[in-house]
Amino acid sequence: MDHTAFIFPGQGAQFVGMGKELADAFASARAVFEEVDAALGENFSSLIWEGSDDDLKLTANTQPALMAVSLAVTRALEAEFGVKVGDATYVAGHSLGEYSALAAAGAISVGDAAKLLRFRGESMQKAVPAGEGAMAALLGATIEQAEAACAASGGVCEIANDNAPGQVVLSGAKAAVEAAAEWSKENGIKKAVLLPVSAPFHCSLMQPAADAMAEALATTELKSPIVPVYANVTAAPVTDPAEIRNLLVEQVTARVRWRESVEKMAAEGVVNLVECGAGKVLTVMNRRTVKGLNGTALGTPSDLEAFAEAQNQA
Known part of the structure; x- marks a missing residue:
């Protein structure tokens, strides 16, 4: 698993039904959705699997939903196939995917990530009146x-x-x-x-949402991740919980420096980028950033089986 980074998608990758196959196939994946349901105090899984496209597209739903699917992938990889996030060189996530990366690396609990992302989505939606x-x-x-x-x-x-x-x-x-x-x-x-x-994300108009996230993050427990997390704001690895907290606040209004993050990880010897969760948006984008990077997208049980088999043969 040397030279590998696990990466996590952001908004736009969602689709109704995502993660259902994983939950049906693996108890470890199902447990993630149960954890998110409990944290949000609702049957959120049914919204992800059987809800309307319009409901899933609401940013307050999209954000925790994508995180749940990403964590279902990493938990199943570990529990069923013995492939550990901790064996990777880095983790990184695009926008809300940074929370998925932090949860996968043990810096934040899945329940706290779900609550923060629900709140983040609501705060971003409220920051700018619709249509402005x-x-x-x-x-x-x-x-x-x-x-x-x-x-x-x-x-x-x-x-x-x-x-x-x-x-x-x-x-x-x-x-x-x-x-x-x-x-x-x-x-x-x-x-x-x-x-x-639904809102102008990652610009200075989001300052009210950043202020709200600063308060929410101040009372959330953050630990050092088991592998360094490449931060959106700095395009550099971070492990210090206080710094992670500050960067998550800044991230609401700041530029997502994804191209630079991919270039820098590659420059530091990463050759495999493994996208965990819905779709393969990042995998397709990354091909244009660094030629010769290996990109793998993991979203279904068969994806996980094939990936684990390839790891065992390596």
Whole structure:
């Protein structure tokens, strides 16, 4: 498991029914969903598996749901196949996925992660009145071009996600983001697409949510993770609980530096990125960031079996 990082997806990877096969196949995976149900005080699993797409898309549901599926993967890997997160070099997660990474590395309990993510989703939703914020993906843009688009927007418009070469997401006030998207089209950027999101994540308009998370995190127990966690805010590994707490607060308004995180992990010798949870959004993005990185997405029992078998043969 040397040279391996476990990575955890963020919002946008969700789909109704995710994780159901894992829960049916493995008691260890089922136990994670039961833990999340108990923490949230509701039959949350049924919303994930049988609910409506609209309900799952509500950010206060999406965030704990994706974490639950990711942790079902890592717990089943360990319990059924003896593959341990602690044997990896790093863990990292995209936005809310950072909470999944911390829970997988033992820095936070699954129940606390579920409660924090539910609260994080609610706080982000409340931070900006509906319809006042927006996000846009700039395809084919460099960071410098994205920064120029923000500067030309005439309002609050910031880089929210640096996902991969040629994939940068802007966030901010609706009029400013729309102006930046228009500027992009006129200044040689291949495509600017407004995203169907419920709030402008990872920009300074989220400050009320960051303040709320600071209070919630202050009373949550955080331990040192068993492997270093690559933080979104710094694109650097962190193990100190006090620093992790501060970075999680900062993360609400700060840029998700995913491209840099992947580049730096690769520079430090990571060759295998193993995506745990719903879909394979990160695996597809990472291929564009560092050529030659091995990407594996684990979301079903057969994925886990194949991965464990490959580990045993290695």
